[in-house]
Amino acid sequence: MTTYKTKQALPAEGHLASTNAAGETRARHTPLVPSVGARRVWLTLLGWGIALIIFFPILWMVLTGFKSEAEAIADPSLIFTPTLESYVAVQARADYFKFALNSVVVAFGSTLLALAIAIPSAYAMAFLPTKRTKGTLLWMLSTKMLPPVGVLVPIYLLFRDFGLLDTRTGLIIVYTLMNLPIVVWMLYTFFKDLPRDILEAGRMDGASTFQEVIYLLLPLTLPGIASTGLLSVILSWNEAFWSLNLTSSSAAPLTAYIASFSSPEGLFWAKLSAASTMAIAPILVFGWLTQKQMVRGLTFGAVK
Amino acid sequence: MATLQLHNIVKRFEGTEVIKGVDLEVNDREFVVFVGPSGCGKSTLLRMIAGLESATSGDIMIDGKRINEVGPAERGLAMVFQSYALYPHMTVEDNMGFSLKLAGVPKEERRRKVREAAAILQLEPLLERKPKALSGGQRQRVAIGRAIVRNPSIFLFDEPLSNLDAALRVQMRIELARLHEELDATMIYVTHDQIEAMTMADKIVVLQGGVVEQVGSPMELYHHPRNRFVAGFIGSPKMNFLMVERVDAGPDGVEVRLPDGATCTVPVDGSALTDDSLTLGIRPEHLQLEPEGPLSGRIEVIERLGGVTSLYVRMQDTLVTVSADGGVESRVGDTLRFGFDRACAHLFDAEDLALPSLSRHPLAGLNRQDHRAPSVAGGQ
Numbered sequence: 244m245t246t247y248k249t250k251q252a253l254p255a256e257g258h259l260a261s262t263n264a265a266g267e268t269r270a271r272h273t274p275l276v277p278s279v280g281a282r283r284v285w286l287t288l289l290g291w292g293i294a295l296i297i298f299f300p301i302l303w304m305v306l307t308g309f310k311s312e313a314e315a316i317a318d319p320s321l322i323f324t325p326t327l328e329s330y331v332a333v334q335a336r337a338d339y340f341k342f343a344l345n346s347v348v349v350a351f352g353s354t355l356l357a358l359a360i361a362i363p364s365a366y367a368m369a370f371l372p373t374k375r376t377k378g379t380l381l382w383m384l385s386t387k388m389l390p391p392v393g394v395l396v397p398i399y400l401l402f403r404d405f406g407l408l409d410t411r412t413g414l415i416i417v418y419t420l421m422n423l424p425i426v427v428w429m430l431y432t433f434f435k436d437l438p439r440d441i442l443e444a445g446r447m448d449g450a451s452t453f454q455e456v457i458y459l460l461l462p463l464t465l466p467g468i469a470s471t472g473l474l475s476v477i478l479s480w481n482e483a484f485w486s487l488n489l490t491s492s493s494a495a496p497l498t499a500y501i502a503s504f505s506s507p508e509g510l511f512w513a514k515l516s517a518a519s520t521m522a523i524a525p526i527l528v529f530g531w532l533t534q535k536q537m538v539r540g541l542t543f544g545a546v547k
Numbered sequence: 548m549a550t551l552q553l554h555n556i557v558k559r560f561e562g563t564e565v566i567k568g569v570d571l572e573v574n575d576r577e578f579v580v581f582v583g584p585s586g587c588g589k590s591t592l593l594r595m596i597a598g599l600e601s602a603t604s605g606d607i608m609i610d611g612k613r614i615n616e617v618g619p620a621e622r623g624l625a626m627v628f629q630s631y632a633l634y635p636h637m638t639v640e641d642n643m644g645f646s647l648k649l650a651g652v653p654k655e656e657r658r659r660k661v662r663e664a665a666a667i668l669q670l671e672p673l674l675e676r677k678p679k680a681l682s683g684g685q686r687q688r689v690a691i692g693r694a695i696v697r698n699p700s701i702f703l704f705d706e707p708l709s710n711l712d713a714a715l716r717v718q719m720r721i722e723l724a725r726l727h728e729e730l731d732a733t734m735i736y737v738t739h740d741q742i743e744a745m746t747m748a749d750k751i752v753v754l755q756g757g758v759v760e761q762v763g764s765p766m767e768l769y770h771h772p773r774n775r776f777v778a779g780f781i782g783s784p785k786m787n788f789l790m791v792e793r794v795d796a797g798p799d800g801v802e803v804r805l806p807d808g809a810t811c812t813v814p815v816d817g818s819a820l821t822d823d824s825l826t827l828g829i830r831p832e833h834l835q836l837e838p839e840g841p842l843s844g845r846i847e848v849i850e851r852l853g854g855v856t857s858l859y860v861r862m863q864d865t866l867v868t869v870s871a872d873g874g875v876e877s878r879v880g881d882t883l884r885f886g887f888d889r890a891c892a893h894l895f896d897a898e899d900l901a902l903p904s905l906s907r908h909p910l911a912g913l914n915r916q917d918h919r920a921p922s923v924a925g926g927q
Contacts, residue, residue, distance in 0.1 A: 450649055
């Protein structure tokens with residue numbers, strides 16, 4: 244009897260592992276073995292627990308933003324009267340929309356520029372590799388290992404001489420260069436998954452390299468390109484080091500906006516929280532809306 | 548009208564020579580099949596003709612013009628890939644019309660041409676579908692349709708049937724042969740399957756290790772293989788090879804001593820022969836049960852296919868295949884004697900080259916067009 248049970252349980256567990264995403268299928272196929280059901284509940288609880296721990300600081304920040312300063316520094320409590328007074332105070336001090344616009348322009352501008360440079364590069368590396376391609380890719384990635392502060396002075400001087408300090412153009416250039424290694428690397432892996440035959444068929448059909456990219460490569464790797472773009476937008480949005488050092492007022496994005504609250508009003512938690520909430524809100528909503536696309540792109544190829 | 552010539556084509560990949568000086572002539576409207584084991588360079592050769600790979604040296608000529616430096620699209624060829632290589636994001640109609648779209652053909656004309664090609668391949672009901680909603684055979688037909696739409700001077704096929712199941716493969720083989728007649732085009736076809744080569748080709752090019760072993764009609768290769776490799780590669784089941792010793796060579800042929808000690812004369816020209824140890828090649832279908840036959844052996848395995856029975860017979864240290872009648876009553880373990888048709892036997896020297904036959908087989912000059920001739924005459 245025992246052997247029988249084990250034999251039953253084994254394929255059921257194997258099945259569980261293979262259809263993690265499809266909860267319903269799993270439930271229908273494994274009603275005989277109670278331990279699997281218990282395991283599922285446990286795993287669900289664990290998943291929710293971890294998610295809550297990760298999300299808690301954000302939740303607390305949002306809540307604090309709606310408290311008065313007195314409530315914010317009082318003993319932590321979930322019961323309070325929501326108020327918008329911090330938001331009003333924050334907006335009175337600095338024009339949120341000006342910073343937000345800078346963030347949007349810089350994040351999307353640098354992403355578009357990075358894609359425009361990376362798509363041809365990744366195409367060349369994926370479909371016309373030489374013996375140095377692998378080395379070049381690794382070298383590009385290695386530049387991400389360098390602490391940015393190491394090149395702060397030369398870049399600052401270059402920006403000063405070229406009149407790029409405190410300009411959106413300057414930030415777009417820096418962010419593009421910053422994200423380029425990751426963007427090229429990701430696109431390279433997506434492109435590599437595309438069967439060569441399809442591009443060769445296109446060439447036989449008379450497509451020039453440009454037409455090959457426009458009509459075949461881009462439509463076929465769109466999920467990958469989209470998720471690469473989204474990642475680049477998020478990385479640019481969150482970038483603080485360069486924006487703090489290279490901008491002061493007219494081109495300053497939201498990261499600089501929060502920073503400007505941290506020192507003079509560091510003790511005013513409610514106002515700081517309100518400012519932070521406003522700074523992350525757009526990218527949070529954006530991330531939520533594109534979540535499906537992101538996951539699809541990042542697992543693209545793995546589930547083909 | 549399209550002819551193709553290859554002159555001393557060499558291809559090197561990072562120092563390794565994969566095509567070692569190939570010369571070839573493809574005539575107008577000919578169906579030429581490149582056949583050989585995997586890694587023999589047949590696909591590389593096809594890709595060089597297509598323009599997807601450049602030749603390290605040598606000339607590729609279409610209609611007498613050197614086209615080595617001409618891009619793939621300008622060569623006027625169309626290629627069907629093993630993986631079909633359909634554009635997954637386009638409908639069947641768009642797949643087939645893609646080349647015309649790139650060439651700037653107006654939409655109406657494009658539609659008309661796609662529909663014409665679709666009619667030839669019975670693809671009309673599928674025009675709106677995406678490749679993912681098609682079966683393997685349908686995808687293959689779309690890939691062929693995409694080639695037809697371009698109205699190429701030469702069709703190139705790179706193992707187009709190897710992803711299909713056996714039954715579909717036979718059906719597509721017949722369809723391709725029909726298409727060749729209907730389109731009256733030059734076709735070059737790559738395969739590792741000698742049955743595809745035998746059934747479809749006007750001319751077979753047997754390749755091994757980047758070298759052309761022999762070029763000829765299917766019956767030429769079957770009856771007069773130039774060397775042991777071609778003899779073993781063409782024909783199914785494979786030709787049997789027995790080690791024999793030369794006794795004498797005269798005007799009637801070469802007399803050899805068989806493993807059992809009996810002697811027989813094979814009608815081949817042995818006048819230039821210096822070696823004493825030779826290889827005798829006999830196809831399974833040319834061996835028959837004969838109570839007084841010169842060969843003997845013990846049956847190790849029997850495969851009954853109904854119409855034909857394959858006997859695997861141990862003769863000394865070689866396992867010999869015999870295609871016997873379906874009704875043969877022998878059993879495993881029986882020791883039997885076999886005879887063979889001397890005129891159909893082959894002798895190979897120590898360099899594995901075949902000794903030339905004293906007479907040509909009557910069917911050796913036959914090609915595919917000759918098969919058609921009687922039916923045309925019958926129709927009149």
